[in-house]
Amino acid sequence: MHGYQHEDLSPDELARQEALYGPFTQSVRELADATLRTTVGEDDLRRAQAEVEAITARLRASQIDGSYGVRYSSDGGTRPWGNAVVGLRNPVAPPLDFVRDPEGRATSEFELGATYEGPPGLVHGGVSALILDQALGEACGAGGRPGMTGGLTITYKRPTRLGKLRCEAWIAERDGYKTIARGTIGDADGPSVEAEGIFIVPKWARGLFDQANQERPDRFE
């Protein structure tokens, strides 16, 4: 298992990796969508499967042992490229790209297709919960209050249609090591799902948190 790994990349190397892994991962997302929607015949499908298995075998000839983890650099930047919601290298992630505001706000515009379906034509209610958990955490992180989710309450106001969506989250309350964040997901007709979550600074990170708090108290209270 890979944890929080320190790995500095030059700006050029970072740009090279993003330009390489981003499009490759996107091609596998497209394949996943086509896998679900295709109506080609049995022979075509079996041939596709054999080819997919051959590609996988070649990729696995050299791979990391477990999960990707989170890589961070000396400037404080992180690369959660395996993350199930925002991971640049994760074909299961839509992925979302959040605009983060240091006041403690995160917003994202994105599109969800057939692979995120629950009821016909609608976003799976659990997918909305998945995305809101990440969004609320991003808002906390943006506001200098990163934490693990302690609890999450989701309220479904109406169904959310697959297609173009918008997600928005913000810090609502700051209380010591606890932060309460709220957020919404919506389609063209406005917000359809609301969330409130409590995020807690993990014990191992509290020293760092206290230090940052002393240096920039305005960011924390």
Next chain:
Amino acid sequence: MHGYQHEDLSPDELARQEALYGPFTQSVRELADATLRTTVGEDDLRRAQAEVEAITARLRASQIDGSYGVRYSSDGGTRPWGNAVVGLRNPVAPPLDFVRDPEGRATSEFELGATYEGPPGLVHGGVSALILDQALGEACGAGGRPGMTGGLTITYKRPTRLGKLRCEAWIAERDGYKTIARGTIGDADGPSVEAEGIFIVPKWARGLFDQANQERPDRFE
């Protein structure tokens, strides 16, 4: 967009489709995992991408217009093969296979790998919410009280490790068109995440629901 579609398949045809689509979809799940974890060089990655794009183009030569929807047969069986949690044909779904008990209980044992990660080595908190939403809905459906999620509350007791997991959900309260379900996800050390959800019979389904309720009142109150 495809909705609830009536489509009867003979048992043989159903078995044929499961044996065809199940392994093909699984091969794409494996590719997604390898895509995230591979460390092969740039040339190998670009070659893989070109091949993936070619396969996708062939699959898309004949495909349904929008999302998969839910197919149902005259015997009442459903095939939610596009579902983001349980979909047999959805490479984004783990997928989970629930054992459903007509008393209103659903359980599943499954494994989550690198593509479901949040913090390093741990299941993304939102993935737990995604799975629990489905599990609670499965319990309601199993107990003859299908519904749309109205609200969901998730409590994270401790982190959940990637690997072998168990999910369990059950009906806690029945009240007219509303059902309250509860459930847990856990790893080898027992339950780590708890959920409670309220599920509501959609307006368009209430006639059917009332009819079933009259015929078999013991299942509903």
